[in-house]
Amino acid sequence: MLRNSLKNKIIFYLLLIVFIGGVIATFVTYWVTLDIFTKEAKDDLQVLTTKQADSINQYFSSSSNLVKTIAKQDETRKFLENKNPLTETEMTNWLSGYNLDQMYPAIFLLDSLGKVVASTDQSIVDQNFSLSDYFSDAMSGQNGIAVVLNSGQTIADYYFAYPVYNEQSEIIGVVTARRSPDVINNSIKADINSKKGEVMIVNDLGIVVFSDETNRLFKSLGYFSEEARAEIESKNLLPGIALTELPKYRIIREKLDEYEEPTTFGFYNEDLQKQEIVSITSISGTSLFLVAERNETEFVDSTIQIAKVLAVVVFLVAIFTALIVFILMSRFLRPLPQLKMVSEEYGAGKLDREIKIDTKDELGDLGKAFNEMASKLRRSKEEIDRKVEEQTREIREQRDLLQKQTHDLLKFQQAVESASDMIVITDPEGTILYANPATEKISGYSRKEAIGKKAGSKELWGGQMEKKYYQQIWHTIKTKKKPFIGDIKNKRKNGVAYDTQVSIAPVLDRDGKVIFFIGLERDITHEKEIDREKTEFVSLASHQLRTPLSTINWYTEMLLAGDAGKLTEDQKNYLTEIFQGNKRMVNLVHALLNVSRIELGTLAVEPEPTDLADISESVLEELEPQIKEKELKISKHYQKNLPKVKVDPKLMRVVLQNLFSNAVKYTHEKGSIKVNISQEEKEILITVQDTGYG
Structure with missing residues (x-):
């Protein structure tokens, strides 16, 4: 059994890489070569069809020029106007003089109704061709060119027509020449067959009017549209031939319908079970198209042969490479057994052994690296032993600390629990x-x-x-x-x-x-109860204080009014001080009572329609002494027709007192205060602006 050594692995993977690379290279070469051949074949076929279309156009041009020349002769015009002294026989002979090369089986004149009045082919005299496309085109002032299948024929003829004008530039008839298709068709076959291809001429209705494959003649590529069927039947374009479709050529028909410029494309011929290249080119000045086909088999076979040669070369290169690598690996890997033995000793903890490799390459460097590694391992082992001892000591310390933290956490838990x-x-x-x-x-x-x-x-x-x-x-x-x-x-x-x-x-x-x-x-339920009782006490005391303070206020007013007799100046001053102090005391008691009412939730608010401007004026009058003392300038602006607002006048007065007194207090001497009361939509806006701080 082959040993699974490093050398064998390298040789195996190298062969595998060469094999995979060769396979990839072979396939890439195949597809690239096939693509190049296909592209060149498409270009050749496109050039060929363009050349053939130009050649056909030259044939058509010569024939069109012939009928144009005849149409412009006076003899033709006079004969159609019955002004020509020539008889019908003489006119026929005159027309025959234009058919010197005998390429036109018939040259004939049609009157404005499409009737043949003179012809080199006597069999068609007096026949009517008014329904033919070439006659219609000529009568509309254009060159008439058409491919026509006559009854009883198996090959279509080419017809060329040109209008005849009288001296008033009116069309009075048509000159028509029927040209034999053999010259054109044989020329097309010769060029296309030299390229191992096939050719068709197709009209604008998709009907094949010429093909070297007779089973395609006078059949429709792909499909017959309803319009095409109606036109063929009304003009009897295919006499005695059933309308037959070639559905497998539908893609060619679609390309014809979309035609804008010469095109070449790939096409799978289901009849032949082969891939083909198809080129389509229009024949200038006509409604005809030249369609050429070429089989891809010839250059596919060539491509396969190239790929086979490349595969053989890759195989030979792989064998040669494996042999060279085997020889080199056997020489360069000799020190590996020594490295293996020493590494096993290192694994067993024997770090004193040194490796001796005299080669001046990577294996020599590897031996030196092994020796340095053994030296570092010895030092590392000593360092590890020292660190293990230190970490053991740290672990003991962390364990003691963790025990202390656990004890503290238990204390915290006891505190939370308690x-x-x-x-x-x-x-x-x-x-x-x-x-x-x-x-x-x-x-x-x-x-x-x-x-x-x-x-x-x-x-x-x-x-x-x-x-x-x-x-x-x-x-x-x-x-x-x-x-x-x-x-x-x-x-x-x-x-x-x-x-x-x-x-x-x-x-x-x-x-x-x-x-x-x-x-x-x-x-805090208990604390809330205590606060509530304290508030009730303040409210009760405030009510009790109001009665004696009101009595003092009443008697002081009577004394100052002289109801108890005339007072001296000092007595008036003393009573005034008592009156003012009592008044401040009343205000303080009132404030305490309001505070207690707020806390108890029993503050009474008594709204009524109130004129805010009147309250503002009253408050400013109360502050008049302080305003004069600081020489302040008061600017007041109250909007006209200001509506009354439903508020508590006493509380509103307190609000304005706070606003105005603050403005007076914090505005420097000779400063200014602006008071504005206005209505904005459904709200009343009160603004106080001063020149003081803040």
């Missing part, structure tokens, strides 16, 4: 993963009941706030990834509502993705 506040940990979707014992104490739900459910849902203690409020919390902690702190009203398991202060913080990974939420909830 916390009086409720602590829960959820996944990114809010499902509870952990809950401390305080959860049951505050909400009434055990940890087993809470874990696995949505935190803050109606299924547990939540759902007591508006949906919008919960959406805001979710947007803050999950979308913005920021902590949320706020008050929430919840419901215990027994149905009792309670107030809590909640702190929820997201826990992010290194990529900034939320992995947990930690929520801390503290029951």
Whole structure:
């Protein structure tokens, strides 16, 4: 059995590469050569058909010139006008004088109705050819050229016609010559057959009017259209011949219908079971086409022979290459057994052995590399032993540290478990993963009941706030990834509502993705009750203070009015100070009362139709002393016909007092303040602009 050595592998893979490369080269050469031969064959066939079309056109031109010459003779015109002294026999002889080479079986004159009035072929005299295409073309002023199959014939004749004009340039008849097809057809056959091809002449209806294959004559390539059938039957173009189609040549017919310029293409002939090249060229000045075919077999066979020769050459090269490689590999790979033996010793841990290879090539370099590797392995082994000892020591230290961290983590867990506040940990979707014992104490739900459910849902203690409020919390902690702190009203398991202060913080990974939420909830129901009682006390005290303050205000006004007698100047000053101080005290008590009402939710708002301009003027009058003291310039603009607005006048007055007093307070001396009240659509806009700071 052949040993699976490196040398054998190299030889095998080299042969495989040469074989695969040879096969690929053979196929590529075959297809490239075939493509070149096919292209050259197409070009040759195209040139040949073009040449033949030009040759046929010359034949047609000579015949067209003949009938044109006859048509322009006075004898012809006068005979058709009955002004010629020549008799019909003399006219026939005169026409025969133009057929010196006897290539025209018939030269004849047709009157304007298509009747033969003179002819070198007496058998057609008095016959009518008004339905023929060549007569119609000539009567329309054109050269008439047509291929016509006469009754009883098996080969079509070529007809050439030209109009005869009188002195008034009116068409009075047609000169027609029928030319024998043998000269044209034999010329075409000779050129095409020299190229081992076949040729057809096809008219615009797709009918084969000439072919060296008689089974194609007077048959349609591909199909007969309805128009073609009607024209053939009405003009009797194929007398005594049944309309037959050649469906296998449909592609040629399609090319004829699309014809714009000479074309050559590949075509599979199903009748011959062979691939052919087809060239189509129109015959200038006619509605005829020259179609030539050539078999591809001849150059396919040549291509195959070239490919076979190349395959033999590749095989011989592969054998020779394998022999050379075998000899060279046997010489150059001699040191490999020594390398194998030493490498096995290195694998067993014996690193003291050295390799001695005297060749000055890659194998010599490999031996040196092995020796250097052994030296480095010895040093590496010593270094590894040292690092193992160091890492063992580090592992012991990390183990001690881990034990300490585990102990600290247990302390943290004990702290969380012992916390009086409720602590829960959820996944990114809010499902509870952990809950401390305080959860049951505050909400009434055990940890087993809470874990696995949505935190803050109606299924547990939540759902007591508006949906919008919960959406805001979710947007803050999950979308913005920021902590949320706020008050929430919840419901215990027994149905009792309670107030809590909640702190929820997201826990992010290194990529900034939320992995947990930690929520801390503290029951503040008791604190809320204390705040509510304090507010009620402030409200009660404020009400009690209003009565004595009102009494002081009333008696002070009476004293200042002189109801108790005339007062001295000092007495008036003292009473004025008392009155102003009492007034400020009343305002303070009123403010305290409003604060308590806001906190209790009992602030009374009494809206009524209010003139904002009047309130603005009243507030500005109250601030008149401060305005004059700072010499401020007040610009007021109130829109005309400003509607009254339904607001609480007392609260609206407070709003304007805050706006105007701030403007006066923070505007420097001799500054300016602009007040504008206007209506914009369904809203009233109040703007205060000053020259102060900010």
